[in-house]
Amino acid sequence: MDIVTDPHEALKSAIAALADKTLLLMDDDAPFRNRLARALETRGFTVVVAEGVQQALEMIEANPPAFAVMDMRLEDGNGLQAVEALHKKRADARAIMLTGYGNIATAVAAVKSGAIDYLSKPADADDVVKALLAVADHAPPPPENPMSADRVRWEHIQRIYELCGQNVSETARRLNMHRRTLQRILAKRAPK
Structure with missing residues (x-):
């Protein structure tokens, strides 16, 4: 039995074992969105991107993904709308919220709308993947290199x-x- 010591390889292996690797990434910050999309694709997800809530809602209606990474505040609305729509369309979908406005009230609202976790921006791709793949009722480990x-x-x-x-x-x-x-x-x- 081979033991995987590289954390990136461990995450890639976990993603490779998934039956459905579709992931919707919704963020209005284009450089951040593109960087995170590339990083998630290299780890094995099939990523589609949305610039705003309306575009994400259309994508969810047409083909609801298994995973989602949503920004909380966008120019055309709130990411919570997209999380709620995703859970109505696909109850087993796992979504996390990203935001630059971290506080307890928004974290509670995110979880109530169906998000499984809540991360502050800019989030590391490995932290996003760990949050998406975390087992229910078991928090992911703390980040290896958190921001100071x-x-x-x-x-x-x-x-x-x-x-x-x-x-x-x-x-x-x-x-x-x-x-x-x-x-x-x-x-x-x-x-x-």
Whole structure:
């Protein structure tokens, strides 16, 4: 009996054993969506992508996938709508939510709508696969290389800055931060 020591190979083996490898990835952030789609395809999933809720709902209606990775907040709606539609169409589907707005209330809403897990963006492809393949009532192991607290803070600031149309004053106001402090943070490279 061969023992698989490479975690990537272990995940690929687990995916290869699946009868249905179809996966819907819905995210409006094109670079992130494309990177994650490629990573999931290399691990063995058959990935289709949707840029928004409406497109995802049409794909779910036409051919409901076995797995789904959904962004929580999109320009044309909320990812919870797509998760609910997927579970109405295919009760055995396993969906996880990704979001840059991590808090307890949205996590509870995601689980109530049928998601099996809830991950903060940007999520590592291996963490996504582990969450999708986790056995019911058994949490996946913690990530091997989680983001540092500094990186999480930096990602949050960047997200708010983008949502405010790259307006430094508005971003500083919303983050309750001094404008010059925010400018110094934005001028630095992302922490590891």
